[in-house]
Amino acid sequence: MTSRAERRSIAKLAANARWANEVDRTAATATARKSSPASIEYWLKKVDPDKVMPYPERIKRAENAKTAYYEKAMLKARQAKAAKAAGEAA
Numbered sequence: 055m056t057s058r059a060e061r062r063s064i065a066k067l068a069a070n071a072r073w074a075n076e077v078d079r080t081a082a083t084a085t086a087r088k089s090s091p092a093s094i095e096y097w098l099k100k101v102d103p104d105k106v107m108p109y110p111e112r113i114k115r116a117e118n119a120k121t122a123y124y125e126k127a128m129l130k131a132r133q134a135k136a137a138k139a140a141g142e143a144a
Contacts, residue, residue, distance in 0.1 A: 091123055 056064070076082050088095045097116035101107075107115070 091120065094120065096120075097123075 073079070087093055090096060094113070094116055097120045098112055101115040101119050102112045105112070
């Protein structure tokens, strides 16, 4: 079994070898960027996968869904931080 340090070195080697041979980095990561919650395309697919809504409505709802997602993430982070602080204070 390999150690944690060895696994990390192997992963770094593989990543660096992969990117050393990549001609177009932007194209290589385009699919991942489109599939990310940070992209509006991701939310457009979530709110109207069949594309039946008018485009302005789809955009508005996608922006609302994206904002709600990040607000929920921030709330959970604040709650976790508060719980951790309460645990350390006890």
